[in-house]
Amino acid sequence: MAKKKTVNVPVEEKLQYLFELQELDSKLHDIERLKGELPMEVSELEDEIVGLETRVNKLSEDIKATELKISKHQNTIKEAEVLIEKYGQQQENVNNNREYDALSREIELQKLDIQLSNKRIKEAKVQLSNQKITLEAAQKRFELKKDALDRKQAELEKIIVKTEKEEKTLDRKIQRARKKVEERLLKAYDRIRGAYKNKLAVVTVERNSCGGCFNHIPPQTQLEINQRKRIIICEHCGRVLVDRVMAGVETVEEED
Ligand SMILES: [Zn+2]
Known part of the structure; x- marks a missing residue:
């Protein structure tokens, strides 16, 4: 690829290119604003849902473990009852008191054992009921978040479909416009744009003030801006200032 020959470009043209780039970037920024917080909200919801899913799974496993604990204790009781029955029958056929007492013990x-198991079952049932309440709440929350996510995703999808083509076209234009601007200026432009919420790096003078930070611009500076002989930046915010004629918001009165 040939090296960019932008060094000898007149200032006026540099400013024009910069301003064109700013206009394109602003249009793209407007589309992003239209989407607003939706992409972030969607990804936050997705994260939350993954977390809730994990929680629901964990709670379900806890419940299974508690149910298993209960059934183990129930088995212990059954086994003990069988043994008690067996020992009772053996007591009827003992030869002496010593054997009888041993069976009694x-x-x-x-x-x-039965008593202990019953106590454990009672405790486990309380635990189980609490676990079920917690699980139900988590499931409800999961459903709510899932609904919200579906809604927001559909909303975002609609906007994306509507704006996708426009965004692609703008992207292409922006890439072309960036090629016209020399590297050093482009770096400054990106840095300034990135620094401000309104993403403006090139602004016009509005009512004697900077269109970016609204601080007053002295008449001498305004004159220089109109001359387009050098790149003037706002001394307050660092944005590049261009005159309103260049920006197309004011028509020039041709001199004879
Ligand atoms: Zn300013």
Whole structure:
């Protein structure tokens, strides 16, 4: 590719190119503003939904674990009941008191096991009911966020479809316009644009003030701006100032 030959371009032309670039960038910025906070809102919702999904899964697993705990204790009770029944029958056929007492102790131990298991089941059921309430709340929240996401995505989709072509055209024009501006100026332009919320790096003089920061521009400076002999920047905000005729907001009265 040939090297850019922008060094010998007259200031007036440089300013014109810069201003054209600014106008294109502003149009693109307007479209982005139209989309507004939607892209960010959508991605925030997506993050939140992933988090809620994880939470719902975790809670469901916790519930399964608690249910398993309950059923294990229920099994312990059943087994103990079977043993108590068996020991009871054995007691009817013992040969002496010592054997009878030994079986009685076994029965007592099994009864204690049943008691303990019942206590654990009671605790687990309280835990289970709390877990279910928490899960339900998380699921509800998940559904709400999912609805909100669907709505916002549809909204964004509509805007994207509407503006996509325009954005692409602007992008192409911007790339062409940037090629006309010399590297050093382009860097300054990008830096200034990036620094301000309204994304303006090139502004006109409006009612004797800078169109970017609205600070007063002295008459002498305004005169220089109109002469287009050098690039004048606003001493307050650093934006490049161009005259209103160049910007096309005012028509020039031709001199004879
Ligand atoms: Zn300014």
